[in-house]
Amino acid sequence: MSPDVLTWLIVALATAGVIVRPFHWPEAIWAVAGALLLVVLRLLSPQEAWTGVAKGTDVYLFLIGMMLLSEIAREEGLFDWLAAHATRQARGSGRRLFLLIYGVGTIVTVFLSNDATAVVLTPAVAAAMRTAKVDKPLPYLLICAFIANAASFVLPISNPANLVIYGSHMPALLAWLPRYGLASLVSIVTTFVVLRWTQRGALGQPVATEVPIPQLSPSGKTAAAGIVVTALVLLVCSALDSPLGLPTAIAGGLTALAVLAFERKTPWKTLRGISWGVLPLVAGLFVLVESLDKTGVIRSVATLLQDEAQRSVAEATWGAGLVLAFACNLMNNLPAGLIAGSAVQSAHVPDPVTRAILIGVDIGPNLSVTGSLATILWLGALRREGLKVGAWEFLKLGFLVMPPALVLALATIWLFGGQ
Secondary structure, three states: OOHHHHHHHHHHHHHHHHHHOHHHOOHHHHHHHHHHHHHHOOOOOHHHHHHHHHOOHHHHHHHHHHHHHHHHHHHOOHHHHHHHHHHHHHOOOHHHHHHHHHHHHHHHHHHHOHHHHHHHHHHHHHHHHHHOOOOOOHHHHHHHHHHHHHOOOOOHHHOHHHHHHHHHHOOOHHHHHHHHHHHHHHHHHHHHHHHHHHOOOHHHOOOOOOOOOOOOOHHHHHHHHHHHHHHHHHHHHHHOOOOOHHHHHHHHHHHHHHHHHHHOOOOHHHHHOOOOOHHHHHHHHHHHHHHHHHOOHHHHHHHHHHHHHHHOHHHHHHHHHHHHHHHHHHHOHHHHHHHHHHHHHHHOOOHHHHHHHHHHHHHHHHHOOOOOHHHHHHHHHHHHOOOOOOHHHHHHHHHHHHHHHHHHHHHHHHHOOOO
16 A cells, blocks of 8 residues: 555544544544554654644634633633523523524624634523523524534634635735625525524423523623623734734633632633643644645645636636535545645635635535534533534534535625626
């Protein structure tokens, strides 16, 4: 067996392990095992593996900041306070509560990123369901997973994958909005309509109306202020085309320190509550992509993209968007986005094709539970709440929700590609 074929086999098996989770072992074990095996078999040198790990530095910092914000906000009762207000606003209507949560999920995704929706919003929605005394909370929690991807290209900061696709050629904020604004609106509305239709039976369940509003402590207000400041910092960084990881980590760290100092607490409980396993998972995925790059996969993809775009921009737009959308569910959108982003930057393809690739990478993961890092984070948040969603259960729903949003968003790009 040639080294290239063996590399592809290891990457495929490691990715399958992340998706299927044999023996219910954490996703990170399979990604890291695959990366280590590549090094042990000398298919990738330690230096090359470290280069792959280092490429994810901005993502690691971003996730650390968001996880710190989420955990400190949860500990200080911010989520319970928000949940009580949302439940009161629903006024006993499960349908109104569904709409409220979807709207909040859209705002969080747009201004704090899809990973923040998974990490920050999911515990808040779980708290809202307990407050509302809802027997079947899953329809509302599913919102966090689907809107995290459907609204993840409204702004450059809405999804770290957006930064990967464009690399150093990221459009300015004011140039981004006309390129993706309409397609984003189509994606958000379509996802809402289909998801709301699929969950219509469960939304008739009773929702509590007499909900006591807990008092938000000063430290809880500090946590809320930290989240708002982080959102503003990310917007400024996006406008200046600056990396998002370090500012997010600093904002999350300062918020946590301020709250802990105010409450005179040690940090150990907060640190234990964070799902640190996501960091080695991301690092392992970066190494797997580095190994694919070494075998020439990215060069081949770049050449194919360039040839198809020269033959027909319309066909390349549709083909690239559809293929990437489904590829994300076979290998996760982070490595798929890394491969596609490297290929796009090498091939210099027309703008509509680049837009379609980004849309495929962002919406496509709504098909399966392991399609995106955000959905994996969402699964982890659910487990912390004692809830589970099976891969097959999610896939059946994803087949209904994802394709209409993807096709209509790509149609928008195709029809208005020149704008």
